[in-house]
Amino acid sequence: MTDGVQQPAPRRLWPLWTVLVVVVLLLGCGLPALLVAAVIRESGAQPTVSRVGASAADDPATAVARGLSDRITTQLHRQSAALLAGDRAGFLAIADPTAHTDLRRRFGALRELKVTGWRAEPSGLPVPVIGKPGEWRLLVRFQYCFVAPNCRPSPVLIGTRWRENGDQPRLVAMEESKSVETGTRPWEISDLAVAIGARTIVATTPALRGKLPGLLAQAEAAAKVADGYAVAGSPPDRYRIFYAGRKEWQRWYGGDRPEWTAGYAVTVGGGHHEVVLNADGLSSGGTDDLLRHELTHAASLPERGYPGKATWWLVEGLAEFAGAGGQAVDRYEGIAEVRKLVGGGWDGQLAGISPADDASAERVGGSYGVGYLAVRHLVDRYGPQRLLTFFKAVVHERRTLDAAAEEAFGEQWSTLHDECVAYVRAAAA
Structure with a gap:
């Protein structure tokens, strides 16, 4: 140190x-109820908030919020078009000068990443910011693509703050997405x-x-x-x-x-x-x-x-197998840590091999090594394609290990599990 x-x-x-x-892909049109509640608690406001597209008789507060949302949406669309066109002045034009430094950085980073898709849509309705008359907070769902023009976009939910300004609300701040997603x-x-x-x-x-x-x-x-x-x-x-x-x-x-x-x-x-x-x-x-x-x-x-800690060994074992680059088992970099783990009283259960966040580096290395060796055994015996069939059934389709083993290998998982463990112990001997 x-x-x-x-x-x-x-x-x-x-x-x-x-x-x-x-x-949590917010693919619907609207803000999840818990998130709406969180936004209201943060601002201290108690406006009537409804989901975008929900059928409700607008009271005066909701009508004001909905109208503002429409005007903000227009501004966001202008900004999106400017970003994709490489027009930094246009990207900044919807915002107050106080927001320009942050927006310049975002614009520059996104252009460096070769942004090819950028879509911004409100998620829910804006809520007033307590103590700042005429200022509102609105969660916006941005969807982006890099390099590939027709990719499936990745979403991110970001809080934005706006100041009323007639037909053209002004962006005051764009927040960090933080832990929302x-x-x-x-x-x-x-x-x-x-x-x-x-x-x-x-x-x-x-x-x-x-x-x-x-x-x-x-x-x-x-x-x-x-x-x-x-x-x-x-x-x-x-x-x-x-x-x-x-x-x-x-x-x-x-x-x-x-x-x-x-x-x-x-x-x-x-x-x-x-x-x-x-x-x-x-x-x-x-x-x-x-x-x-x-x-x-x-x-x-x-x-x-992936389904959970019980399949950690499979998820990390596959990645370690790829990372090892086809080297012989005795040249695997973590084999010494595996020996220490196996010799230190490991119970022989793959499902419990994942390390704790505060585990020692030695214990972590042993855990990854056990996953690697178990996957290595299955690949050596059945070939990579059948291993990937097993992985897909367990990790993507959420099938049980028993059902996946029967489909991919024609064997009971309990038998294969014991074989994998025996292989790990033999490699660590």
Whole structure:
């Protein structure tokens, strides 16, 4: 430790960790009731609020809010068109000057990411801000695409504040998405430098711009591996990778990861999992493995995440298998940690192998290694395609392990489980 900052360590001391935050896709037209209540509590207002499109007799307060919502929507559409056209002046034109610094940063970051789709629609109705006459807060659902012009858009719900101004309300502030869905996106709060390849987008801060050429080459190579693990449909149109400096690691997507985290993938909807790498937590030799691991999550996992801790070994085992790059079992980087875990009284149950957030790096490495070895055994015995059939049945279709094993392997899961455990113990001997 130097100056209270964690120094970089070998990858296996920062084992790979994936956060699977399930986005609540607000696909309906309207604000969920609990969220409406939260907005009202925050503002202190008690207006009549109804869902967009709901049939209700408008009282005067609702009629005012609905009319303002329509005018704000017009402004948002103007801003969206300006963003897609690369018109920064037009993007800023709907806002008060006090909001321009933040909006310039967002505009620049989104243009760097080659935004090709941007749609903004109110979610619910605006509510007045207590203590600020003429100012309103409105949640807006933004949907975005990067690079690919016809992608399935990823949604994000962001609070906005507006000041009444006749037919053209003025945007006072655009808030951070924070914990409403998956946490604050990098393009909301950071200047970005971006490199784009055939299969990947890699973004980082301007201070780390020099890392981009190497990271892009590594990401493109990892994407070729990850594409083979798209178990349900096509791979993502582009893998989105964000390389976080020390400050950004604490803020992007909410931060607050376990100390042993080197990277994670977070679902953002639209068929995308955005990957974040910890610049301070990577050794020079661990980035390739980590990228293969995390991009395999992005290719293989459903938008709603995986069923739970009982299948953690399968989700992480598949990603570790991809990350290992086909090396022999005895060359697997975490085999020493597996030996310590197995020799330290492991109960032999795959379902309970996931590590706690405060687990030691050694314990985490052992857990990932057990998952890797179990998946490795199934691949060695049945081949990769049957393993992916099993993975799809369990993780995507939420079928029981018994039913999935019978379908994919023609065997009872209890038998296969014991075989996997025996393989782990033998490899760790």
